[in-house]
Amino acid sequence: MTAKLLNGKELAQKKREQLKSDVEALTEHHRQPGLAVILVGEDPASTTYVRSKQKACEQAGIYSVLIKKDDTISEEELLAEIDRLNEDPKIDGILVQLPIPKHISEQAVIERIHPDKDVDGFHPINIGKMMTGEETFLPCTPYGVVEMLKEAKIEIAGKHAVIVGRSNIVGKPVGQLLLNENATVTYCHSRTKNLREMTKQADILIVAIGRPNFIEAADVKPGAVVVDVGINRVDGKLCGDVDFEGVKEVASHLTPVPGGVGPMTITMLLENTVQSARKRV
Ligand SMILES: Nc1nc2c(c(=O)[nH]1)N[C@@H](CN(C=O)c1ccc(C(=O)N[C@@H](CCC(=O)O)C(=O)O)cc1)CN2
Secondary structure, three states: OOOEEOOHHHHHHHHHHHHHHHHHHHHHHOOOOEEEEEEEOOOHHHHHHHHHHHHHHHHHOOEEEEEEEOOOOOHHHHHHHHHHHHHOOOOOEEEEOOOOOOOOOHHHHHHHOOHHHOOOOOOHHHHHHHHHOOOOOOOHHHHHHHHHHHHOOOOOOOOEEEEEOOOOOOHHHHHHHHHHOOOEEEEEOOOOOOHHHHHOOOOEEEEOOOOOOOEOHHHOOOOOEEEEOOOEEEOOEEEOOEOHHHHOOOOOEEOOOOOOHHHHHHHHHHHHHHHHHHHOO
16 A cells, blocks of 8 residues: 655645635735744744745735844743734734743743734633634644645544644644544553554554654554654754655555645644634724
């Protein structure tokens, strides 16, 4: 068997075309949506991601502003910047690019962003709404994963989804979203005993553990759908958490890295920003 590729790059582009016309209409009848991105420090990967976010905003017609801060900024100063953006009427969405320096509390920063402008979907109020199934901003990567599965017409209800990884921004919320779609969800992580026995039981396997080529063909049930959320650099080359060459011979569907989930993350951020602008006067 050779797996069908779930092409996130293509789907992301298709959705961005649709968003562009939504933004045009919104700008004409209401006002232009606006996104503020805060980057603390000069981490090269984060710098690339915020640039991609800005470029995507520009292409979609969304106003965007990048606020760069030195990594010596204090928590107080960063929170004050967020307060200012919370009050700015041109701004519908605010995000602080993660990770941030250790001396600043990530949770304090996330909680300071007004829930109505939290287009990352990380605020505890929005996470609570996601858990109860209320309409809210969904975390961009998990939202992108579910959209990719739906686009490929992959049945989720009644399927056994195994999540490898338990981060707040991917592992935990992706499991919750699949549960909301009536999957049976198992979480695995670094302390799970017999992790590879668990992954072999998955109809849908989501891997977000941050270890290059961690999941191999022998860990996958034949015909499973495998979504690789990992982004690792090995010898200057990008790879996921899944051994692509091996697993593609076993899985029915597989996401590549690059070109899989990554581009969808940015598209879902644009979606959340447009959703926010629609709601705000
Ligand atoms: N505030 C946030 N911080 C972070 C988030 C987030 O959703 N909000 N997610 C990640 C980083 N991220 C977006 O911010 C992100 C990661 C990867 C990609 C992407 O398109 N990847 C490409 C490869 C790009 C490369 O060459 O490195 C791909 O997979 O094809 C987009 C966004 C952590 N921080």
